[in-house]
Amino acid sequence: MIKLDNLNIEPLQDELAEQLQYKIDQKAKPVGSLGQMERLAKQIGMIQGSLTPQLSKPVMLTVAADHHICDEGVSPCPVEITWQQCLNFLNGGGGIGLFSQEYGFDLKVVDAGVNFDFQPHPRLIDAKVRKGTRNFSKEPAMTMDECLQALDNGRNIVAKLADEGTNVVGFGEMGIGNTSPASALLSVFTGLDVDKAVGPGSGLTTEGVMNKARVLGDAIKQHGISDNAIENLARFGGLEIATIAGGMLEAAARRMIIITDGFITTSALLAAYAIEPNVVNYALFSHQSQEQGHKHMVDYLGGEPILDLGFRLGEGTGAAVAYAVVKGAVAMLNKMTSFDEAAIVNTANLGIRITDESNN
Ligand SMILES: Cc1cc2ncn([C@H]3O[C@H](COP(=O)(O)O)[C@@H](O)[C@H]3O)c2cc1C
Numbered sequence: 153m154i155k156l157d158n159l160n161i162e163p164l165q166d167e168l169a170e171q172l173q174y175k176i177d178q179k180a181k182p183v184g185s186l187g188q189m190e191r192l193a194k195q196i197g198m199i200q201g202s203l204t205p206q207l208s209k210p211v212m213l214t215v216a217a218d219h220h221i222c223d224e225g226v227s228p229c230p231v232e233i234t235w236q237q238c239l240n241f242l243n244g245g246g247g248i249g250l251f252s253q254e255y256g257f258d259l260k261v262v263d264a265g266v267n268f269d270f271q272p273h274p275r276l277i278d279a280k281v282r283k284g285t286r287n288f289s290k291e292p293a294m295t296m297d298e299c300l301q302a303l304d305n306g307r308n309i310v311a312k313l314a315d316e317g318t319n320v321v322g323f324g325e326m327g328i329g330n331t332s333p334a335s336a337l338l339s340v341f342t343g344l345d346v347d348k349a350v351g352p353g354s355g356l357t358t359e360g361v362m363n364k365a366r367v368l369g370d371a372i373k374q375h376g377i378s379d380n381a382i383e384n385l386a387r388f389g390g391l392e393i394a395t396i397a398g399g400m401l402e403a404a405a406r407r408m409i410i411i412t413d414g415f416i417t418t419s420a421l422l423a424a425y426a427i428e429p430n431v432v433n434y435a436l437f438s439h440q441s442q443e444q445g446h447k448h449m450v451d452y453l454g455g456e457p458i459l460d461l462g463f464r465l466g467e468g469t470g471a472a473v474a475y476a477v478v479k480g481a482v483a484m485l486n487k488m489t490s491f492d493e494a495a496i497v498n499t500a501n502l503g504i505r506i507t508d509e510s511n512n
């Protein structure tokens with residue numbers, strides 16, 4: 153069994169849960185009336201081990217790579233879009249270039265394996281392992297060394313951010329073809345039938361989706377499913393997915409808040425979870441992607457999407473938009489007046505609770 157060095161992810165401490173819940177229930181509102189935001193506030197408090205958590209220097213890591221599985225017709229889009237979009241993001245363009253600015257993220261574009269030579273840029277992090285994963289319908293996508301390198305790169309990038317004072321990381325991706333490795337990993341890690349794990353991605357026709365299912369199903373039969381999570385990631389993953397998985401693991405080890413995006417970044421969390429299950433406690437699920445299969449991923453990981461806007465873009469766009477709600481949750485915990493402060497009759501103390509149990 154291959155393990156990652158020096159990776160220690162602590163489970164969240166339950167002791168604080170009760171105190172956080174009490175603090176939330178003392179806010180001047182009916183108990184539970186801020187719904188999901190209350191759950192988020194509690195989770196963030198527990199992640200930071202604090203009744204007064206703070207969000208510091210949020211960074212969006214949009215990690216990019218290419219995929220030679222595209223030779224099998226699994227994406228309707230030209231592969232050059234990967235590098236072209238990276239340049240677009242670096243110039244503040246595209247969905248994530250815009251939303252990072254609008255919602256307050258410092259955007260970094262990580263080259264984990266793009267088939268292009270970029271010029272240095274202040275927002276670009278060079279973590280290229282190779283120019284794209286191999287066509288995994290013919291051979292494993294990565295060697296074990298390449299996969300471990302990508303995981304390590306993700307860890308190092310996040311470790312540096314933590315040292316610089318960042319405590320919240322949004323994860324996004326760019327990589328034409330990457331819904332294919334994401335679907336394969338979904339099937340491999342959760343046992344979901346490959347037909348249910350595939351979807352149109354960036355716009356395949358019904359026929360295209362059937363071809364994608366056949367290509368992925370054959371590849372899984374050919375390489376088999378290992379009982380080693382990293383081996384599976386190497387066989388069927390992507391360089392951006394492995395780099396993100398490493399980044400998520402390091403973020404959790406450093407008690408940072410992870411914000412997932414859509415189908416592809418959640419597949420990275422599936423891989424990270426298979427390596428070290430405690431990682432999932434540190435993750436906020438930004439939104440429900442339209443890609444069929446995303447719901448299964450989120451349910452498998454026990455998450456609850458913050459938003460459901462019908463997004464199916466990726467790049468980190470869902471994570472960026474959901475950050476507005478995350479900020480609201482932290483502000484509620486720290487700044488919203490309590491019954492005492494507002495001199496209002498305390499309905500929590502009167503036992504007026506509208507809870508799920510009372511509704512049943
Ligand atoms: C212009 C354009 C911008 C994108 N931004 C993200 N994606 C999304 O679509 C790709 C995955 O879909 P598939 O597996 O079908 O290729 C990824 O790059 C993902 O980030 C885009 C796709 C396109 C075409």
Ligand SMILES: O=C(O)c1cccnc1
Binds near residue numbers: 331353413463464
């Ligand atoms: O959910 C996503 O992130 C997604 C879905 C389809 C294509 N690209 C990204």
